[in-house]
Amino acid sequence: MIRLEDVTFAYQDEPVLRGVSCTLEDGCLTAVIGANGSGKSTMLRLCAGQLRPGSGRVLAEGREAAAYAPKAFARAVAYLPQNRPMPMISVRSLVSHGRFPYLGMTRRMHPEDEAAVDRAMEVCGVSALASRELRTLSGGQRQRAYLAMLMAQGSQNLLLDEPTTYLDVRHQLELMTLLRQLRDEGRCVLTVLHDLRQAAACDRVLVLEQGNIIFDGPGSGLYGSGALELAFGIRAVPGAEAGFVPVKMAPDGI
Amino acid sequence: MFAMLALLLLAAALFSLCMGASGISLWAGLWDVLQGVDSAPARIILHIRLPRTLAAMLAGAALSCAGVIIQGVLSNPLAGPNVIGVNAGAGLTTLLLAALVPSAVVLLPAAAFAGALGASLLILFLADRMGASRMTVVLAGVAISSMLGAGSDLLTTLNPEATQDMSSFLIGGFSGLTAVRLRSAAWYVLPALAAAHLMAGDLDILGLGDEVAASLGMHVRRTRVLQLVVASILAGGAVSFAGLLGFVGLIVPHAMRRLVGGEHRCLMPVSMLGGAALTTLCDLLARTMFAPYEIPVGILLSLMGGPFFLWLLMYRGRREARG
Numbered sequence: 276m277i278r279l280e281d282v283t284f285a286y287q288d289e290p291v292l293r294g295v296s297c298t299l300e301d302g303c304l305t306a307v308i309g310a311n312g313s314g315k316s317t318m319l320r321l322c323a324g325q326l327r328p329g330s331g332r333v334l335a336e337g338r339e340a341a342a343y344a345p346k347a348f349a350r351a352v353a354y355l356p357q358n359r360p361m362p363m364i365s366v367r368s369l370v371s372h373g374r375f376p377y378l379g380m381t382r383r384m385h386p387e388d389e390a391a392v393d394r395a396m397e398v399c400g401v402s403a404l405a406s407r408e409l410r411t412l413s414g415g416q417r418q419r420a421y422l423a424m425l426m427a428q429g430s431q432n433l434l435l436d437e438p439t440t441y442l443d444v445r446h447q448l449e450l451m452t453l454l455r456q457l458r459d460e461g462r463c464v465l466t467v468l469h470d471l472r473q474a475a476a477c478d479r480v481l482v483l484e485q486g487n488i489i490f491d492g493p494g495s496g497l498y499g500s501g502a503l504e505l506a507f508g509i510r511a512v513p514g515a516e517a518g519f520v521p522v523k524m525a526p527d528g529i
Numbered sequence: 530m531f532a533m534l535a536l537l538l539l540a541a542a543l544f545s546l547c548m549g550a551s552g553i554s555l556w557a558g559l560w561d562v563l564q565g566v567d568s569a570p571a572r573i574i575l576h577i578r579l580p581r582t583l584a585a586m587l588a589g590a591a592l593s594c595a596g597v598i599i600q601g602v603l604s605n606p607l608a609g610p611n612v613i614g615v616n617a618g619a620g621l622t623t624l625l626l627a628a629l630v631p632s633a634v635v636l637l638p639a640a641a642f643a644g645a646l647g648a649s650l651l652i653l654f655l656a657d658r659m660g661a662s663r664m665t666v667v668l669a670g671v672a673i674s675s676m677l678g679a680g681s682d683l684l685t686t687l688n689p690e691a692t693q694d695m696s697s698f699l700i701g702g703f704s705g706l707t708a709v710r711l712r713s714a715a716w717y718v719l720p721a722l723a724a725a726h727l728m729a730g731d732l733d734i735l736g737l738g739d740e741v742a743a744s745l746g747m748h749v750r751r752t753r754v755l756q757l758v759v760a761s762i763l764a765g766g767a768v769s770f771a772g773l774l775g776f777v778g779l780i781v782p783h784a785m786r787r788l789v790g791g792e793h794r795c796l797m798p799v800s801m802l803g804g805a806a807l808t809t810l811c812d813l814l815a816r817t818m819f820a821p822y823e824i825p826v827g828i829l830l831s832l833m834g835g836p837f838f839l840w841l842l843m844y845r846g847r848r849e850a851r852g
Contacts, residue, residue: 355741364736
């Protein structure tokens with residue numbers, strides 16, 4: 276469970292989050308959507324303990340990130356950023372790195388670590404790719420490998436920043452299915468998404484607009500809420516839930 | 530691969546012991562050494578070739594491992610101890626000590642270490658400050674390297690007497706090797722080699738990117754600095770007795786990465802062996818090709834290593850072009 280209490284954050288003097296409060300429950304898949312620069316990634320980084328809030332508190336399992344030792348925090352909260360370098364390592368090694376928070380000074384893997392790695396690879400469907408080099412995989416396979424690493428980390432709370440970017444529709448759907456599986460295991464899953472249809476299919480959606488949560492409710496209520504008009508300047512076409520039309524143009528015409 | 534490189538190193542070391550300017554029989558010499566007979570061949574092997582072989586192995590191993598670490602820490606395959614000024618820093622402080630306190634031979638590795646560490650921390654600081662794209666860090670390193678190199682040149686120009694025996698130092702080589710220098714450096718370098726191996730796995734975590742490494746519970750900054758301290762001891766130690774041997778630290782990690790992939794737990798020992806073997810072989814060639822004259826091994830390493838490196842790059846280019 277992750278809880279944000281009136282959290283603000285600013286880069287230099289530019290406010291990004293302006294008093295965000297919400298509680299992310301276990302066993303719930305929550306999507307965060309919003310226009311570029313609305314504060315989605317910042318909110319995720321705050322939850323991941325990578326940034327400290329300007330004011331307010333971020334609690335993971337009831338404690339602030341600063342109260343944890345780094346590895347203990349990693350065992351509670353796992354985070355997959357959007358941009359990552361591409362190391363020259365195999366899938367199995369990548370997934371094994373998910374066990375880092377459990378290893379001692381010698382970095383030796385124990386049988387239970389190996390078992391966790393095996394299981395994570397199986398669930399994410401990358402067991403057959405175990406010995407393949409990361410850079411030889413397709414985008415979808417690679418994303419599943421990273422998700423397996425996240426799973427091997429065994430944290431109760433999972434944070435993902437745009438995990439479906441660059442994936443084709445099929446792989447996007449597969450990835451969302453995996454996230455639902457993790458939710459069914461009772462984990463708290465929070466993901467930034469761009470695709471509104473996928474967001475609407477989540478248990479809960481948060482819409483961010485200029486650093487404020489302007490919608491917080493079940494995914495099924497997203498289209499009729501009016502939040503999309505505020506956040507993106509679009510609205511759902513009545514009766515055709517999957518289609519959108521622009522309702523106003525931004526000054527620069529985009 | 531590990532066994533093959535170990536064999537290669539063993540062969541290189543044996544050749545290095547039995548070949549040289551004076552044509553002595555290795556077996557006769559070795560036999561005398563083992564018997565404790567104080568013959569001329571025994572003395573040549575024990576007091577000239579053995580220290581020299583050990584020095585070549587140690588310098589090659591240390592510089593290669595330093596290269597692996599620096600490339601890993603900066604996530605930059607273009608980096609290397611000679612590229613980003615770590616060697617140059619070690620060289621400058623070594624020359625400075627030699628010029629100011631010529632008698633302090635035992636302190637040379639420490640001085641070299643201080644210079645190497647100063648240079649690498651400066652790079653790290655700049656990398657942090659500039660938000661550093663890979664290219665910027667390398668460019669900054671090249672600038673620092675040439676500044677420190679100019680400092681060394683200035684020192685040798687202004688004070689030619691004190692730094693006279695240092696001319697081979699600037700090129701890099703083992704002709705001016707003394708047992709004292711080797712021994713005092715070994716005290717630093719051997720533990721650092723062990724530490725480099727123990728900490729190699731952490732380079733893989735750093736390779737996942739700062740955000741992922743931090744989210745896995747790693748102290749990213751602390752790990753970086755610690756790794757660079759080890760790399761500085763390695764590079765500084767090597768420079769203190771072998772001079773500014775460039776290139777080994779850049780090309781060996783690269784070549785080995787081609788052979789065994791990028792996982793550091795494997796790359797580190799393989800690079801250590803490969804670097805030791807390459808340097809030993811180059812030193813052997815350097816002193817036998819034009820015997821009894823000898824070319825500094827630094828020249829040979831660049832002459833041979835340069836084309837080899839270009840070939841590697843072209844080979845990779847072709848392979849990547851093919852997909």
